[in-house]
Amino acid sequence: MAAPAAGLDPARRGRVTPTRRVRVWHVITSLTVGGAERLVLSAVRGLPSDRYEHAICCLAEPGALAPEAAAAGVPVFCLGTFPGLRHPLAFARLVSLIRRAAPTIVHTHLQAANLYGRLAARIAGVPIVIATEHNVYTQKARRYVMIERLLARRTDVLIAVSPAVRQFLAAQLALPVSAIRVVRNGVAAAAPSPERVAALRARVEGRGAVIATVASLTPKKGHEFLLRAIALLAERGVACCALLAGDGPERARLASLASRLGVSDAVIFLGALPGSADVLAAADLFVLPSIAEGLPLALLEAMQAGRAVVATAVGGVPELIQSGVNGLCVPAADASALADAIAQLAAAPELRASLGEEARRTVARDYTEEAYLAALDAIYTEAIGSVTT
Numbered sequence: 001m002a003a004p005a006a007g008l009d010p011a012r013r014g015r016v017t018p019t020r021r022v023r024v025w026h027v028i029t030s031l032t033v034g035g036a037e038r039l040v041l042s043a044v045r046g047l048p049s050d051r052y053e054h055a056i057c058c059l060a061e062p063g064a065l066a067p068e069a070a071a072a073g074v075p076v077f078c079l080g081t082f083p084g085l086r087h088p089l090a091f092a093r094l095v096s097l098i099r100r101a102a103p104t105i106v107h108t109h110l111q112a113a114n115l116y117g118r119l120a121a122r123i124a125g126v127p128i129v130i131a132t133e134h135n136v137y138t139q140k141a142r143r144y145v146m147i148e149r150l151l152a153r154r155t156d157v158l159i160a161v162s163p164a165v166r167q168f169l170a171a172q173l174a175l176p177v178s179a180i181r182v183v184r185n186g187v188a189a190a191a192p193s194p195e196r197v198a199a200l201r202a203r204v205e206g207r208g209a210v211i212a213t214v215a216s217l218t219p220k221k222g223h224e225f226l227l228r229a230i231a232l233l234a235e236r237g238v239a240c241c242a243l244l245a246g247d248g249p250e251r252a253r254l255a256s257l258a259s260r261l262g263v264s265d266a267v268i269f270l271g272a273l274p275g276s277a278d279v280l281a282a283a284d285l286f287v288l289p290s291i292a293e294g295l296p297l298a299l300l301e302a303m304q305a306g307r308a309v310v311a312t313a314v315g316g317v318p319e320l321i322q323s324g325v326n327g328l329c330v331p332a333a334d335a336s337a338l339a340d341a342i343a344q345l346a347a348a349p350e351l352r353a354s355l356g357e358e359a360r361r362t363v364a365r366d367y368t369e370e371a372y373l374a375a376l377d378a379i380y381t382e383a384i385g386s387v388t389t
Contacts (some may be wrong), residue, residue, distance in 0.1 A: 021053040025103040027117030031063035033272045035297030036134040044074045046373045083116045098124040128383045132159040135294040136168045162295040162316025186372030187300045192281035200282035208239025209346035212283035214276045214298040217248030222289035228335035231261040245279045247272040280305040285345045291332045303359035308352035310341040326358040
C-alpha cells in the first residue's frame with residue numbers, strides 16, 4: 001500500500017481480526033448538507049454490510065443529514081463542543097469515544113476532523129488511520145500546516161478527491177505525490193419529485209433562463225460573482241433567474257448584495273435541501289462560481305442529470321470539464337466571463353442539450369457512486385491486509 005510515511009507500524013500488525021466485520025469510524029465536522037458529508041453517507045450505506053460496520057462521529061452539531069444515517073442503521077455520535085485548545089475536555093471525550101468503540105479504521109474528512117480525528121485516533125491506538133482531503137485550502141494557518149505535516153507521517157493512507165487536490169496537498173505537506181492516493185468522487189442517479197419540480201417551475205415561470213446552483217453559502221463558493229453576473233446580464237437585456245440551493249453564513253450578505261445590485265427579483269434563496277434532483281430538473285443550466293474547490297459533488301450531480309454546466313476552473317474542475325465539449329469553464333472571480341458563458345447557453349438550447357448529454361456520459365464513464373465505493377473498498381481491504389497476520 002502506498003502510504004505517506006514509512007508504512008503501517010509493525011507493532012500494530014496482528015491487532016485486526018479478519019473473521020469479523022471491520023468496524024469503521026468516520027469522523028467529520030458535522031452532517032450538514034454538503035459534498036463531503038454526502039460522500040460519508042454513500043460509504044456507510046453503500047459499502048458491503050457483511051464486511052463493514054460503520055459509525056459516524058461529528059465534532060460539532062449532528063446536522064441535517066444525521067437522520068439519514070440513523071435511518072440506515074448507522075450510529076451517529078456528536079461531541080456537541082468543538083475540540084481544540086479551548087475545549088480540551090471535548091478532545092478527551094473524542095479519544096474516549098474512539099477507544100471504547102475500538103474501531104479497526106478511523107477515516108477522517110475535512111480540515112478540522114482531519115486534524116483532531118487523526119490525533120485522537122492515534123492516542124486511542126486505532127490500528128488504521130485514513131484521512132481524505134476534499135478541498136484545496138490555500139489559506140490554512142501555518143501552525144496547522146506544520147501539525148498536519150507531522151500527522152501525515154502517522155497516517156496510514158492519505159486520500160485526495162482529484163489529482164489537482166493531490167498535487168496541492170503534496171506540496172503543502174512536503175510529501176511526494178506518490179504518497180497520496182486519489183479516490184474520485186462519484187454520484188448516483190436521483191429521481192426528482194414531479195410535484196416539487198412543478199412547484200419550482202411555477203416560481204420561475206416567465207423569468208427567462210433558469211440557473212441552478214447548489215452549494216453552501218460560504219465565501220469560497222463565489223456566489224457574489226454569480227449575483228454580479230446576473231446584474232450584468234440584466235444590463236444587457238438577458239432575462240434569467242437563479243435558484244440558489246444551500247445555506248450558510250453568507251446568506252444575509254448575499255441577499256443584501258442582490259438588493260443593492262437590483263436583482264432581488266431574479267434570485268431565489270431556497271435554503272438547504274436534502275438533495276439536488278428537484279432543483280436541477282427545474283433548471284435550464286447549472287452554474288458553479290466557486291473560487292476554491294476539490295472535485296465538487298454538486299457539479300457531478302448536475303452533469304449526471306444532463307444539465308449544461310458553467311463552472312470556474314478551480315481545483316479538480318478542469319479535470320472534469322472539457323470546455324465546449326461537456327460544459328463551459330471560466331476563470332474564477334470573473335463576473336463578466338461568467339455572464340458571457342451564461343448568456344451563450346441561455347440563447348442556445350441545442351448547445352445546452354449537447355453539452356448536457358456529453359456531461360452525462362462523462363459521469364457515467366468515470367464518476368459513478370459504484371466506482372467511488374469500489375475504490376474505497378479496495379483501499380480499506382489493502383490497509384486491513386497490511387495489519388493482519
